[in-house]
Amino acid sequence: MIFTDILYDAGFAAIAGIGFGAISDPPLKAFKGIAILAAFGHATRFCFMNYAGQDIASASLMGALIIGLGSFLIGRKLQCPMTVLSIPALLPMVPGIYFYNTILSLIMFLRSAGDTPQHMAHMQDIGSNFMFAFTTTFNLAIGATLPHFIFKTKAFTLTRNKR
């Protein structure tokens, strides 16, 4: 059951990665790599959140690290810059729902001016949604960028012909 849950998550994340990646016009040969990375990354986050009791920000960091390291390995084969593979693969993990919940809470906060308990509840929603959105996206960027710092010169020569 756990295995099928992970597969379900990975499968849909792969489709989401390909689809959202397509908006950013990646090279055709990169689609396979993006699908694999999105699946592994999202499944890693899913496992950390559901089976290791981690919060979304820490779990996203682990998922992004897997994507960052994977994009280095696949990028070498496909001669693609790491970010071309990693950013589309990260897109399904961008906490869009928290981002616009922040703004929605802000609108609700402004509209509930007379009702104090509601007003304060919306204020709290703004803070918590924003912190979730901010830290998760920041962690995604850290996870995907760390391999750049680890492999340094190798990471910068992925698109080079002779090695």
Place this chain on the structure above:
Amino acid sequence: MINGNTYQATPPLQAHNSKELVLKEQSLFLSEYASTLMGSGVHTSRVIRNTKRIGKALGLEVTVSGLHKSLILSVVADHTGDSFSTMVEIPHSPISFEINTNLSRLSWEAHDEQLSFHEIVKRFTGLVSRPKLHPIVVLILSSFANASFCALFGGDCFAMGIVFSATLIGMFTKQQMLAKDINLFLSFITSAFIASLAASTSVIFNTTSDIAIATSVLFLIPGVPLINGFMDIMEGHVITGTARLINALLLVLCIAIGMSGTIMLTKHISI
């Protein structure tokens, strides 16, 4: 816009001075190369690294100062010591990872194969004018992506179908509005409103309608500038990174405004 050695007493560029003309031509090409990369959604450090690499292949020392709307390049010829400064606006082009890949590869080809300047320009023109993914393919793929997103958030098959069609309509609206050069923010508000309104049909049926409505606008979230912004900040390009983040957050604000329009309209129906 172009300032060639403005502080010299003698006129900087004269038709008969071919070395300076070549330097000017090369600098203008480098500025176009850098601005094309920047406009295609490449993070700042890669733009600088690639531009410097091509410059080195041409025997030029390039210094780039990156801002969100423009780039400033200072180019010094290794042999003569002549310098040329240029400032270029970053074009409003759609994000393209294909251009990112191909132009990065071009910089290595120029470096390793010692390509002539004309060969580099020829290859650059060829790579930039390559056809992009067909909008209909993008439309269908992103609709599938958003439907999968709905599944990831726990939506059932019926909700996925509704999100698929809502994304199809919303994305089509966005593509058409952007193709007609309508303001980006207005396009985002309208697309978010239309997509969420289409998804709000789910309240009539017995399905996970709240998930369907919430995920119907997620295809609009500007994930690439959000991640690029944080990457820029981490790599020390704080101004560019912050500008990218603010731009992305404004788009998120537009999505929320569009969606709150739907909520206002359907609030009473759902009750």
